Amino acid sequence: MTESVRLAPDHRLSRLRRPALVVGVVGAAALLLGFAVSREHFFQAYLVAYLFWLGIALGCLAVLMIQHITGGMWGAAVRRLLESATRTLPLLALLFLPLTFGLGDLYEWARPEAVAHDPILQYKQLYLNVPFFLARAVFYFAVWLVVARLLNRWSLAQDADDDPAIAIRMENLSRGGLVLYGLTMTFAAVDWGMSLDPHWFSTIYGVIFMGGQVLSAFVFVIVVAALLVDHPPLDGVFTADRFHDLGKFMLGFVMLWAYFALSQFLIIWAANSPEEIPWYLRRMQGGWQYLGGALLILHFVLPFIVLLSRDVKRRADTIAAVASVVIVARFLDLFWMLRPASAVYLSMHWLDVAAVIGIGGIWMWAFVGQLAERSLLPLHDPALVIER
Amino acid sequence: MSEPGKHTGPAGPTRAPVIQPGHTFGSVTDRISSVVLSERMPRLWWLGLGVGFLLVTVLLVAVTHLFMKGTGIWGVNVPVGWGFAIICFVWWVGIGHAGTLISAILLLLNQDWRTSINRFAEAMTLFAVACAGLYPILHLGRPWLAYWLFPYPNTMGMWPQFRSPLIWDVFAVSTYASVSAMFWYVGLIPDLATLRDRSPSRAGRVIYGMLAMGWRGSARHWHRYETAYLLLAALAAPLVVSVHTVVSFDFAVSVVPGWHATIFPPYFVAGAIFSGFAMVLTLAIPLRVMFGLEDFVTMRHLDNMARVMLATGLVVAYGYMTETFMAWYSANPFETYMIMNRFGGPYSVAYWSLIFCNVLMPQLLWFRRVRANVPLLFVISIVVNIGMWLERYVIVVTSLHRDFLPSSWGMYSGTIWDWATFAGTIGLFLSLLFLFIRFLPMISIFEMRTLVPEAEVREESP
Structure with missing residues (x-):
């Protein structure tokens, strides 16, 4: 058994907390200003930034459940990082609320005058309507909050009591929880992104969404673990072997992302049908093609080649550097998937930056x-x- | 609190070991090699080989008739131009995937339970790919021109269509077959040397000796061997995903409702692993009893394989669900019709049977008691095998038989020759498998030795 280790108040991660809050508050103020200046940009920027940070928390929930099922040292080492991220889900549920005021700005199907002239949207009204959309969102968050809450509560109980039944209980919940995550996240991706x-x-x-979230979780955890290596006795836990394990997962999910993205592209490209190809045509012109190319490099080619090296995966500073690049690529990926829906030409509004930094500051805090x-x-x- | 050790998971204390206690280097080697070196085989072995050989003769008759008459003896026609040949091709290729997953990916993930099942799972892969490879060639109509599929400079000015996934299939499946064969053979080398040293007959010593390629078991041999094996595993790992992805492209790059779906690649790969593990269980459960190998293929293995089956089965169920939802959400009348036709059309019995076999039945595997019930596990594995065949039947036939224009609608069913060819490939598979068991160790001897307590190296010893 291990002894309780608290995050030292003078550790650089602790000292990050106040600046993060300041950035968050300033960002929130900027967002309010942006809302007043350009309502349309505000909601679009907010949606992408929100889904990016929510993706990290939900990815951590998924990885937490995976490690409860598979076991293994890598999972035990980063469990508390994953759990802390899942405990931000109540905050994220709160941060979803602003979006509910902008459904008409974001989604064509939520504008009655647009639906009136579109037989396809009328057909889809059965699913794509505001009350049902909100009810589904409530349901998704209810599922995620309950699963996260129970896993966190039992984990705390395990700290006080070494009863092996607690571990089995967490494992069993994780099995069902993973199925629920798959179902809810699929429909959430349809609701919030595809529509x-x-x-x-x-x-x-x-x-594609779920693979991206799990990758986000791994890169986030790698960066935090790299910040904690100088925090005794964590240097005996976040060893070269642990970073090697996490690096392998990161490499695997980088490849999986490329696999999913290529599958979708190749199938739609080959069929070239008028109901599917516009999505890609839009993202292959107006400057978006350069962002797509950058994604190919930053989200796949570069991390893939660099992560083949064993030494890169085993050193905290190098693996964290690669992970930082992939975190940026994760945001760009969501930006490229979601933002062209409302922007024909590639441009980054100042609100896009303010939103991701503002929500990020509050979330990091x-x-x-x-x-x-x-x-x-x-x-x-x-x-x-713990290795000594 | 459970004892920390490398074989214990979170539920460690309640789980069976990967090898029964009490074994030594010698007993492991004796037990496994005795199957090959003994004079007599159990009666069940003769029965299995006999049934397999009988069905191979059926295959020979079916293929001879096909060569004489042409593909008209099969049920394929307009509009269902793809029938049993592609259904059985996909089914066999899918089954092979478990072998590669067990041998390559589980090796890279340091899963020690793979050790006792990897050898015959790899053999199963090879034989399944051999059966699969027959179908496209037989379906060519002029199978003697099969080499036209390869891009080679020729006086006819012909070149394969590289945008067609059918040509990707040629490369994917042939790469898969050659890498699997190499991986399997390299894994056999130390065991072939063991057989060379133990074989009582001169012929055995000469043949196994040649196949062992001069293996002496020196430290340098082992060092290079381990490196080569890991490199091969890393090469083989992407093949688990790539082959069935390309197979799914055969369907998905078209514009046929029910085939054209972006979920197809991951959903086909999961289905392949699902059916492959079902087949490994179908084979492992009788074999471990037949040759008394319960010490090596323990309840732990059956439990783990059942878990993998449950997980991949859930992914397959997820595929069915998204397909159905998106058919409605797409607002495309052809997509919606395709799903309604599967639910209530002339092939609805096949559709609902596949849902029963692939979605409902595997849910039993959630229960520990079911996973510990060997006869029930055997039944479930066979049900899944049938379900995965039906899945391909439904995908191929229901999408084709109702063409876009009602004037081009039709019905399809396999003829006696379709069934004879299918039964024949099962016979080929069984014959190869039973011959393999007779002549080669079906469990890796040298890898099993690493699981014995003797193999634990103690750091404090000088």
Whole structure:
């Protein structure tokens, strides 16, 4: 069994908390200003930034459940980081509320005058209507909050009590929880992302979202773990072997992202049908093609080649550098998927930057706060071994 | 609290070991090699080989008749131009995937439970790919011109259409077959040397000796061997995904409702692993009893394989669900019609049977008690095999038989020759498998030795 380790108040991660809050508050003020100046840009920027940060938290929830099922040292080592991220979900549920005021600005199907002239949107009204959309969102958050809450509560109970039944209970919940995550996230991706282009459809869309979220979670955890290596006794937990494990997962999910993205592109390109290809045509002109090319490099080619090296994966500073690039690529990927729905030409409005930094500041503040709440290592996880 | 050790997971104390206690280097080697070196085989082995050989003769008759008459003896016609040949091709290729997953990916993930099942799972892969490879060639109509599929400079000025996934199939499947064969053979080398050293007959010593390629088991041999094996595993790992992805492209790049779906690549790969693990269970459960190998293929293996089946089965169910939802959401009348036709059309029995086999039945695997019930597990694995065949039947036939124009509608069913060819490939598979068991160790001897307590190296010893 391990001893309780609290995040030191003078550690650089703790010291990050106040600046993060300041950035968050300034960002929020900027967002309010932006709302007054350009309502349309505000909602579009907010949606992309929100889904980026929500993706990290939900990805952490998924990885947390995966590690409860598979076991293994890598999972035990980063469990508290994952759990802290999932405890930000109540905050994220709160941050979803502004979006509910902009459904008409964001989604064509939510504008009655647009629906009146569009037989396809009339057909889809059964699913794409405001009350049902909101009810589904409530349901998704209810599922995520309950699963995250139970896993966190039992994890705390495990700290106090070394009863092996608790581990089994967490494992069992994770099995069902993972199924629920797959179902809810698929429909959430359709609701929040795919329906921005209400005529377009792709069956792999939810899978692309989930693969991206899990990748986001791994890169985020790698960066935080790299910040914690100088925090004794975590240097005995976040060893070269752990970074090697996490790096392999990152490489795997980088490849999986490329696989999903290529599958969707190749199938739609080959069929070239008028109901599907416009989605790609839009993203292959007006400057968006350069962002697409940058994604190919930053989200796949570069991390793939660099991560083949064993040494890069085993050193905290190098793996964290690669992970930082991929975090940026994750945001650009969402930006490229979602933003062209309302922008024919590639441009980054100042609100796009303000939104991702503003929400990010508040989220980081909450995350570090949650991380400091509990021991940085689970106390009775049988898989955890500290090397000295 | 459970004892920390490398074989214990979160639920460690309650799980069966990967090898029964009490074994030593010697007992492992004796037990596994005795199957090959013994004079007599159990009666069930003769029965299995006999049934397999009988069906191979059926295959020979069916193929001879096909060569004499042409593909008209099969049920394929307009509008269903793809029938049993593609259904069985996809089914067999899919089955092969479990072998590669077990041998390559689980090796890279340090899963020690793969050790006792990887050898015959890899053999199963090879034999399944051999059966699969027959179908496209037989379906060519002029199979003697099969080499036209390869891009080679020729006086006819012909060149394959590189935008067609059918040509990608040629490369994907042939790469898969050659890498799998190489991986399997390299994995056999130390065991072939063991057989060379133990074989009582001169012929055995000479043949196994040549196949062992001079293996002496020196430290340098082992060092290079381990490196080569890991490199091969890394090469083989992407093949688990790539082959069935290309197979799914055969359908998905078209504009046929029910085929053209972006979810197809991951959903086909999951289906392949699902059916492959079902087949490994179907084979492993009788074999471990037949040759008394319960010490090596333990309840832990059956439990883990059942878990993989459940997980991949859920992904397959997810594929069915998204297909159905998106058919409605697309607002495309042809897509909606395709799903309604599957639900209530002339092939609805096949559709609902596949839902029963692939979605409902595997849900039993959530229960630990079911995973520990060997006869029930055997039944579920066979049901899944049938379900995955039906899935391909439904995908191929229901999408084609109702063409865009009602004047081009038609019905399809396999003829006696379709069924004879299918039964024949099952016979080929069984014959190859039973011959493999007779002449080569079906469990990796040298890898099993690493699981014995003797193999644990203690750091404090000098």
